[in-house]
Amino acid sequence: MKKLLSLSLVAISSLYAQTIELQSIDVESTYITEVAQNAKTSADLSNAISENVASVEISRRSAIANDIFIRGQKRDNISVVVDGAKVCGACPNRMDPPVSHILASQIESLEVIDGPYDVENFGVLSGGVKVTTKAPSQKTHGEVNFGYGSFGYTKVGATASGGNDVYRVLISASHERSGQYKDGDGNTMSEQISVDSVKYKEQNEDMPAYTKRSLMAKLYITPKEDHELRLSTTLNRSSNILYPNSKMDANYDDSNIYTIAYDVKNVAQNYKKVTLEYYKSDVEHPMGTDFRVSSAVMPVMTHTLTTDMQGLKLKNSFALSSHNLEVGLDASERNWDGTYLVGGVVMPNPALTKKSLDNVITKNRAIFMKLSKEYENFNYSLGARYDATSITTDDSSMQNNDYSAFGINAKSSLYLTQEDKLFIGVGRASRVPDARELYFKQNGKMSDGTKFIKVTGTPDLDMVTNSEIDLGYEAEHEDFTLKLKAFYSKLSNYIYYEKNHAKNNFVNLDATLYGAEISGSYFLSDDMTLDITSAYKVGKKDDVRVGEDEDLADIAPLRTTLALNYEYANNSLATLKLKNSLKWKNIDSVNGEQEIDGYNVVDFKIKHAVDKNFDITFGINNILDTTYATSNTYADLILITEPTDTMLLNEVGRYFYTNLDFKF
Numbered sequence: 240m241k242k243l244l245s246l247s248l249v250a251i252s253s254l255y256a257q258t259i260e261l262q263s264i265d266v267e268s269t270y271i272t273e274v275a276q277n278a279k280t281s282a283d284l285s286n287a288i289s290e291n292v293a294s295v296e297i298s299r300r301s302a303i304a305n306d307i308f309i310r311g312q313k314r315d316n317i318s319v320v321v322d323g324a325k326v327c328g329a330c331p332n333r334m335d336p337p338v339s340h341i342l343a344s345q346i347e348s349l350e351v352i353d354g355p356y357d358v359e360n361f362g363v364l365s366g367g368v369k370v371t372t373k374a375p376s377q378k379t380h381g382e383v384n385f386g387y388g389s390f391g392y393t394k395v396g397a398t399a400s401g402g403n404d405v406y407r408v409l410i411s412a413s414h415e416r417s418g419q420y421k422d423g424d425g426n427t428m429s430e431q432i433s434v435d436s437v438k439y440k441e442q443n444e445d446m447p448a449y450t451k452r453s454l455m456a457k458l459y460i461t462p463k464e465d466h467e468l469r470l471s472t473t474l475n476r477s478s479n480i481l482y483p484n485s486k487m488d489a490n491y492d493d494s495n496i497y498t499i500a501y502d503v504k505n506v507a508q509n510y511k512k513v514t515l516e517y518y519k520s521d522v523e524h525p526m527g528t529d530f531r532v533s534s535a536v537m538p539v540m541t542h543t544l545t546t547d548m549q550g551l552k553l554k555n556s557f558a559l560s561s562h563n564l565e566v567g568l569d570a571s572e573r574n575w576d577g578t579y580l581v582g583g584v585v586m587p588n589p590a591l592t593k594k595s596l597d598n599v600i601t602k603n604r605a606i607f608m609k610l611s612k613e614y615e616n617f618n619y620s621l622g623a624r625y626d627a628t629s630i631t632t633d634d635s636s637m638q639n640n641d642y643s644a645f646g647i648n649a650k651s652s653l654y655l656t657q658e659d660k661l662f663i664g665v666g667r668a669s670r671v672p673d674a675r676e677l678y679f680k681q682n683g684k685m686s687d688g689t690k691f692i693k694v695t696g697t698p699d700l701d702m703v704t705n706s707e708i709d710l711g712y713e714a715e716h717e718d719f720t721l722k723l724k725a726f727y728s729k730l731s732n733y734i735y736y737e738k739n740h741a742k743n744n745f746v747n748l749d750a751t752l753y754g755a756e757i758s759g760s761y762f763l764s765d766d767m768t769l770d771i772t773s774a775y776k777v778g779k780k781d782d783v784r785v786g787e788d789e790d791l792a793d794i795a796p797l798r799t800t801l802a803l804n805y806e807y808a809n810n811s812l813a814t815l816k817l818k819n820s821l822k823w824k825n826i827d828s829v830n831g832e833q834e835i836d837g838y839n840v841v842d843f844k845i846k847h848a849v850d851k852n853f854d855i856t857f858g859i860n861n862i863l864d865t866t867y868a869t870s871n872t873y874a875d876l877i878l879i880t881e882p883t884d885t886m887l888l889n890e891v892g893r894y895f896y897t898n899l900d901f902k903f
Contacts, residue, residue, distance in 0.1 A: 268353070269294075269758075274346040280388060280860065280896050282342040282415050282451060288368065292351045293756045293772035296795050298870045299888050301482050302417050302428065302448035304339035304492070309366035310353060310726070311752060311778055311794040315673045316703075318360050318367035322471060323552065324498050324518030325360060327573060329544040330489070331595070331675045332877050334482055335524050338368065340475055340494040342453050344384065344396050345411055347373045354726060355668030355705050356648050358607040358624040359552075361571055364670040364705050365728065372471070375400045375409035375457050381903050388896035391418030391447070407459040415451045419481065422889035423866030428483040431889060436533060437486055437879050443530040449480040465504040472497050479530075484878050484886040487526040487542065494522040512556040521547035527580075538582030542595065548573040562612045569605040574598065575674040579682065591682045592692045597634040599674035603627070616654040623647045628671045637678050637698045644669035644702060658716050664709040672700040676734055676745045697743040701732040721759035728752040735780075736875035737787065738830050749781040750791055766806050773799040777825070788829045792873035796821040796837070810848035817841055823871060831874035833884045838867035840890075856898040864893040 269292050280286060285305040289297040298306035298313065309317050319326050319337035328335040350369040357363040379401030386394035396413035419428040428448060429439045439446075453475045460468040473496040480489040500516040527541035528534045550571035557564045577595035579586040586593040604627050611620035624646045631639045648666030655661065679696040711724040732747040740746075754776030761769045775798075778791030802816040818840040826832035844858035872878055872885035879886040 268356075269351045270348065271351070272348045274343055274349060280858070280894070281392070281417070282344055282394070282413065282453070284338045284341060284343045284346070284370075285336075287343040287346075288338070288349070288351060293758050293774040293798075293800075294353050294366075295351060296798070296869065298333070298336075299868070299890060300334065300485070301480055302420055302891075303415075303451060304335055304449075304477065304480060304489075306333050306336035307338055307368075308793055308795070309351065309368075310728075310754060310774075311776055311791065312365040313793060315362055315670055316364045316366075318357070318363045319370070320360055320367065321370040321473070321496060322372055322498050322518075323500060323516045324496050324520055325362075325548060325550060325571060326496060326520050327522070327546055327548055327575075329492075329522040329524040329546040329575070330526065331544070331577070331679060332485060332487075332526075334480070334485070334489050334526060335492045335494070335522060339477075339492070340496065340520070340522065341370055341372070341473065342413055342451075342475075344413055345372050345453070345455050345473070347371050353724070354664060354707050354709055354728075355646065355666040356622065356650065356664060358609060358622040358646060358648070359554075359567065359569065361550075361569060361603045361605065361626065362670040364668050364703060365707075372455065372457075372473075373398065373400075373409060373411065375402060375407035375459050377402050377404070377407055383901045385899040386415075386896065387898075388417070389894045390420045392416070392896065402459070405461055407457075409455075409457040411453075411455040413451075413453045417448050419445070419448045420891045420894070423861065423864045423892040424889070425892070426889070428481055428888075432483055432879065432886065434879055434881055434886070438532050439483075439530050440532055440535060446481070446530065447479065449477060451475070451477045467502045469498070469500040469502075471499075481530070482526075484888040486531075486877065486879060487528055487540070488530050490525045490527055490529065490541070492522065492524050494520065496520045509558050510555070511558050512554075514552075514554045516552045516554075517550070519547070519549040521545070541580040541583070542577060543580060544575070544577040544596070546573065546575045562610055565609040567607050569603070569607060571603045573601045575601075586682070588690070590692075591690055592680045594634070595680055596674050596678060597632050597637075599630065599632045599678055601628065601630045601671070601674065617652070619649065619651040621647075621649050622666075624668075626669070630671065630674070630677065632674070632678050634678060637696075640672075640677065640698070642669075642671045642702045644671075644704070659712070659714045662709075662711045662713065665707070666709075667704065667706045669702050669704040671702045672697075672734055672745070676700055694742045695744045697745040700734060700745060701747050703733050703747070704731045705729070706731070717762075719759060719761045721757075723755070723757055725755040726753060735791075736830065736873070737784075738874040739786065748784070750779065751781060752776065752778045752791065752794075768804045768806075770802040770804065771800070773797065786829065788827045790825045790827050792827040792830055792832055792875075793871065794825065795869075795871075796823050796825070808848065810851075810854075811846060813843075813845040815841070815843050820867075820869070826871065827873065831878075831885050832871045833887070835868055835871060835887065838865055839863075840865050840867065852902045854898075854900040856896075856900070858896050860894040860896070861890070861892055866892070 271291050285297045285307045289295045294310050296308045326337040348371050352367045381399035384396040394415040398411040400409040429444045455473045458470045475494045477492040498518045502514050504512050525543035552569045554567040607624040609622045626644045628642045646668040650664040652662040677696045683693040707728040709726045714721045730750040733750045756774045758772045778794035783789045798820045800818050805813045822837040823835035841862045842860045846856045868887045
């Protein structure tokens with residue numbers, strides 16, 4: 240395969256010689272810049288994304304390290320890539336989702352992809368997030384940031400960069416800590432728990448919610464013209480993270496992301512660029528009952544998990560007459576392992592399982608292609624990817640699995656005028672089951688106290704395939720901008736958790752997901768702008784099983800954000816924001832969801848530029864101190880079950896914050 244590809248590339252490069260510059264086709268993407276400059280309440284990237292993109296919602300689990308949904312899709316149905324490195328969490332209960340392993344303050348920009356349109360990366364079924372962190376520069380400069388907020392929140396961060404024509408270096412460090420937030424009713428995180436057996440010990444009731452430290456270092460080397468070597472490492476250390484609506488808390492989350500990339504530009508007249516990338520990421524995540532009352536009467540229960548992933552990617556870019564062609568090879572390998580401990584010792588009871596995941600290895604090999612062309616008022620692109628994946632486990636009682644898939648997509652934009660355009664995208668992509676869905680085991684207890692091993696994974700799951708169409712209209716006029724998007728998705732063999740099974744809780748079923756989004760700005764004057772974002776979606780199971788609900792879980796109701804912005808001086812901005820959600824009533828009640836009231840939340844923020852080197856930011860979130868929840872209680876998360884409903888975790892109540900940013 241490698242030899243054939245190399246020969247094909249050489250043959251192609253000998254046929255064409257015209258250089259072209261193509262614009263991106265943004266059917267599927269939303270780009271966010273100045274992420275670090277605008278994320279002022281915490282390092283949590285989920286907040287930064289959900290505040291800016293209509294299709295993204297936050298899954299609240301803690302004061303930090305929260306997960307995201309893109310159009311109601313989550314977990315492995317969406318992909319997170321940081322500077323080319325695919326990042327995974329270790330916790331099967333999503334205490335450390337991929338977006339938690341990079342800080343908002345380290346990011347230069349990010350791209351949120353809606354739909355099956357990313358052929359470069361493994362497992363992009365229904366969307367993803369591509370993160371670009373800050374890059375070093377030749378000019379010596381730096382910044383220092385101080386943050387303070389309600390409930391004992393403090394943060395200090397610093398970044399320095401500099402270099403010359405050959406070497407460029409960047410170092411960024413951050414330390415962040417917060418106490419437990421209070422909801423609109425005045426309850427702390429621990430006070431929201433009503434089940435006595437999983438409450439916090441008296442000495443832990445008021446303990447901090449988390450401590451988070453991070454270090455990012457980069458070295459860029461330009462050994463000669465058109466050559467560049469990029470080295471990067473990101474180290475995250477989080478400790479004592481409280482997850483009040485779960486049965487355990489995270490003792491710590493330690494993650495490392497390493498990337499190496501080498502670019503050669505202008506290889507030949509029509510061979511525009513070749514890039515070789517290698518990455519490695521690893522996470523260690525032990526979670527336990529250390530802070531709960533249960534550990535006062537019985538040994539501490541700990542579930543320690545590790546995951547590591549490494550990948551290699553080769554990309555080649557060509558200018559072929561009036562087309563741009565990119566062809567690449569992609570390979571990755573992920574290991575996921577989990578062990579149960581009792582009192583710090585591997586599960587001593589021989590009748591129970593010692594392993595939740597037994598050294599599960601997922602190997603993927605793929606080839607991908609992207610072809611694009613731009614005319615005067617029309618452009619299009621085509622993408623394709625072929626994957627071969629094997630999944631193995633050391634558990635001899637479980638089967639190993641092999642999967643293969645072919646994904647393809649086409650996107651096009653038509654400019655009706657210089658200010659107005661239509662776009663369309665159609666795509667098909669697949670993703671394989673992950674280790675948790677296939678092999679996960681846990682120790683259960685019957686009502687009479689009898690202990691048993693429950694296999695919640697289903698070893699013979701099929702991979703899921705998404706066939707989707709996206710339509711849209713975009714306008715950029717003197718007085719307003721507007722973007723309308725609609726999508727329709729057919730999910731074949733959708734992997735879904737059904738709780739009323741004695742074992743093998745994950746099933747394949749067919750489902751349909753569709754919806755619409757709006758975003759835009761109206762310029763009231765030279766200084767004042769009104770922004771709007773809104774998203775609505777519907778998710779249904781095509782074949783409703785006996786005793787099951789037709790509604791898909793995690794499909795939030797219509798949510799809308801209005802923001803009034805006033806730029807009262809150069810680089811100084813005041814924003815008043817209203818966030819509205821309708822009542823959450825289309826739910827999968829059979830699988831643990833519950834109706835949730837709608838809400839209106841008002842935020843205010845002002846950023847004042849004292850001079851070009853000093854900014855002050857002050858804000859109040861949830862001014863009216865509203866009590867509300869944004870995420871539901873689908874049973875694929877192991878949450879605290881109250882006598883009637885699973886515990887909802889309320890959002891943060893009234894929250895004051897300020898930031899001081901110094902640049903030099």
